[in-house]
Amino acid sequence: MPKPKLSVLKFEGAQELLSTIAGDYAVEITKIWERKGKMITDEEIAKKMKLKVTEARTILNRLHYRGISCYHKTKNTKTGWYSYTWEIKTKRVLELLLEKYSERLEKLEVKRNFEQNYAMFTCKKQCDYIPFEIAVEYLFKCPECGATLEAVDNKKRIKNIEKEMELLKGQSETIKKTQ
Ligand SMILES: [Zn+2]
CATH class of the missing domain: 1.10.287 (Helix Hairpins)
Incomplete structure (x- = not known):
């Protein structure tokens, strides 16, 4: 997954679009994603943003609803717990911006x-x-x-x-x- 060259947040109205969809934290999540450039767990996002995991998930779910974020679910074979790694679809953000x-x-x-x-x-x-x-x-x-x-x-x-x-x-x- 190559890192995007130009941050989507630089485009006119991009931050406003993300905030409208999922609140101001959505902009921060997108920043974190662009810096990292690869799948990131919701725990890691929450930690970086000093939020509860449930709060981070709420934002990610709102983004997911508009097709901006997607997740992969993996089961830890030892604990039986699921972990979720997320991706921000910057292409989708650009698509919505174009609209x-x-x-x-x-x-x-x-x-x-x-x-x-x-x-x-x-x-x-x-x-x-x-x-x-x-x-x-x-x-x-x-x-x-x-x-x-x-x-x-x-x-x-x-x-x-x-x-x-x-x-x-x-x-x-x-x-x-x-x-
Ligand atoms: Zn007059």
Whole structure:
């Protein structure tokens, strides 16, 4: 099992994703896993994190539910006890991240298109923000103060949306290259 070159935790939203799924400790477990790079028992994880074994297992089980962790069960022939060694599927984390990115990208695209297609209008005093269709009805005079309604400059907002879109696209490309 080769060690991953780039930590999954470096990707935009990765830590948030893990925390949402299994709590903040999930990030720490992933760190431990990436450092170690091979199967690790839940006892060892618990010890490293100063948690009870049951607590560590709860986190691992939550990750397992989303396909992020998997375990191997081995029976100790002398004691009859089972021991569990775990693996964190960083590929799965990246897969979930890609899904998240594309959802976010879709939303941003809708938002950007809205900003591009629906100009808002306001007067100097900014009494109110009025969409184009309504501004036409008011003959571009503010219904409150009578001043001229002018298009709100939303270039900056569009630029910020596009910046975020670029970032997500870039991260998606990097993930796709690592797979
Ligand atoms: Zn006004």
